[in-house]
Amino acid sequence: MDNKKPTLFTCLSPALLHLYDLNNAVVVIIDVFRATSTIAAALYNGAKQIIPVAEVAEAISLSKKIDGIAAGERDGKIAEGLQHGNSPLEYRRDFIENKTLVLTTTNGTKLLHMALNNHANTIITGSFPNLGAVCDFILKENKNVVLGCAGWKDRYNLEDTLFAGAVIHKVQEHFTIHCDSSLTAISMYEQHMHDLHAFAPKLTHYHRLVDRFGLIEDIRFCFTPDVANVLPLYKDGKLVKG
């Protein structure tokens, strides 16, 4: 093992986050279906900033105060009281350019706040649409990395792990990786890197989104690398283009 290389770990569920040292590491928040794909899409299409908040009421009151757009989901659908949800396809340039999005989601924004409470000081968000930008950033920073999977209500999910695997596949030679979660992530990714779209129907969350809400186009977008290749960097309570 080359001890001069920074370490890389994959955390498979928010309930395991406390096991990892986030201090002085780059923490990548991963919620492929769909929060971190939506964040990438909105910033790529010119959103000024995205403010992740924990509660729907907070999203509504804050968006009124700053003339932003309140958005979010609960249990996979637009949260009650909101007009905009967590679909990356909602945030086209003609709607979101130069606006502020105030976003609350079941898993992704929750994990981001947990990372803050666990002393993370460099937080970015990642998903297939901005895979390249995430890899470029962590290579440039040359710090320890924790890939944090948002899962579903603390349960492990495979789409977030597949994205962690995609990152590891691209950057592994620059890190010391001694972590069975990362080994599983890269194995699963390399097994399915050429058939992600065909593999998607095997995922539990696919059924939640497609069978119940017909969101097949969302899934396609969320599994397509580099179609919204920006770097969402958390700074002073906001996600901005890094």
Next chain:
Amino acid sequence: MDNKKPTLFTCLSPALLHLYDLNNAVVVIIDVFRATSTIAAALYNGAKQIIPVAEVAEAISLSKKIDGIAAGERDGKIAEGLQHGNSPLEYRRDFIENKTLVLTTTNGTKLLHMALNNHANTIITGSFPNLGAVCDFILKENKNVVLGCAGWKDRYNLEDTLFAGAVIHKVQEHFTIHCDSSLTAISMYEQHMHDLHAFAPKLTHYHRLVDRFGLIEDIRFCFTPDVANVLPLYKDGKLVKG
């Protein structure tokens, strides 16, 4: 999905156990390196029973009282104050036959006690040496199943997941499985089912056991299916042949 079939879930870490309904399910405690391999070996070689306890002091005092053998490990080696550890190869027939083993380990016995606290009423232990017996039992019971991976100090490890995958590989058609952890487990197992011994050096726990303590023979035993094919069933505080 055939709703008449019982469900099967895989729990990847003790820290996620509270997410699963253990009541009226068969809970399989999995600690491949090495507690549940050692339990299988000892029972297979004629141990009367195995009493899993949480603390070293408890193992010592209880074994004195009942004329049993106190054994256990902490951090991969024989626990301080004990003469016997957590190696399946220690418990040959000429040593263990008709004796009671009082065992305390870092992960496996801890998870068993957590399952009890989470209202599990049918608990068995599993590892490759008793893979067949575990599968036979859960097929016969025809109840919901939770495959509980002991991990390493709440971190995910791949050897326990591989065993969960081996069970799923054998029984999947008899269960409703809608769980990304199980999907990952069977994928990883089917990828490595024919080269488990060659794959072992990639696992973090392999290095803990082999590089530090030279326990290569333990690893070989723990990864060999059906060499100690008994069913350890938890009953009145003890693991006995089921």
